[in-house]
Amino acid sequence: MAPLRRALYALATNPQLESAVHAVAPVEELAYHAARRYVAGRTLDEALTTVRRLVDHGLAVSLDLFGEGVDDEAALADVVDGYRRAAAALGDVDGDVYLEIVPSHLGLDLGADICRRHVEELVGMLPAGARLEISAEESRRTPRIVDLTLALAAAGAPVQATVQANLRRSPADVDRLAASGVPIRLVKGAYLEPASVAHPWGEETDLVYVRLARQVHAAGSGLVLATHDRVLREALLETLPGTTVAMLLGVREDDARTLVARGHPVRIYAPYGDSWFRYLMRRLAEAQGA
Structure with a gap:
């Protein structure tokens, strides 16, 4: 590092x-x-303006309210209210828009049952066709996040998981998620982790990313390549048809437009808040x- x-x-x-x-x-x-x-903005209204602009350019969007690590009941109530308003607002957007959540932002550290209760409420508020995209966090939270995702999927919730390629546990997580039919957004992984838990940043993680992308695709689970690495992305798109690309708002926007023009679906992560x-x-x- x-x-x-x-x-x-x-x-x-x-x-x-x-x-x-x-x-x-x-x-x-x-x-x-x-x-x-x-x-996307500091307020929900600002964020929705950004979302509509992206949709008008043929892009799908994942809307997320900034935050993580909420371990206070009063603060959690405010966060839940913010997510409720975001979930309700998606019905007014004419486009392919998901709601993304960070589990620790919705009380995971206060208890898995607390987090699941709030997440299930949000799932019930989503418009038809929308998914709840579950973000990845530090490896210490990963087992609880995977279990939460699988429990929601078993209950019929339209969820999408995020798997970090650099984590050494990820091949097993991919097997479990794919077996349950959960679509997977594959990221390289951005958190600082010990070598015992994660592959080093760079070539080693890139090679694992390729193996995991092929593993997800072979399992028949929906695959989303979340990377701005052009060489890696193009090599995988060439061999894994039907794959979606996920990108961050404000990063290589020309690439996103080019991919859409070539017929590849692109989903933009659009976070907002304080x-x-x-x-x-x-x-x-x-x-x-x-």
Whole structure:
């Protein structure tokens, strides 16, 4: 892991720095100006404007409310209310829009049953045809997230899982999810993990990514390639027909438009909310690579 990437990631998860940025209006606006290309908006109304713009360009969208690691009941109530409003708003968008959730943002750390109760409520609010996209988190939460996803799928919920290629446990997770018919969005993995848990960033993770993509496709589960690596993506699209591509808002938008013009479905991750600074720092960290 490159020292700069590790340092930027540490800053992304530093609540004191985030509070300091938000405390000084000119500094906050300067930082938000840098973040704006990656962020759908600070409010739901702003985010929906961004979503409609993307849909008008032939893109599918995954809408997500920023946040993670909520372990306070009062804070959780606010988060749940925010997700409710987002889920309800999807019915007013004429396009292919999913709702994405981060399990720890919906109380996973307070208890799997608490999280599942809130997630099931959101599933019930989704418009016909929409899926609930379940985000990946640190490896310490991965077993609970996989179990949650499988339980929801068994109950008939239209869910889509996210699998991190760098985690050494992922081949087994793919087997379990694919056996249950759960579509899988495959990412490389962005969290700092020990070598005992994850493959190193770079060529080793890239090779595992290719193997896992083929594993998902061979199992007949829906495959979504979530990568901005052109070489890797093009090689896989050539051999795995019917695959969707997922990309981040503000990253290589020309690629997204080109892929759509070539007939490949593209889904854009569009996050919104007040926690945009943490997301900006993570984007900067990931840009450093190995």
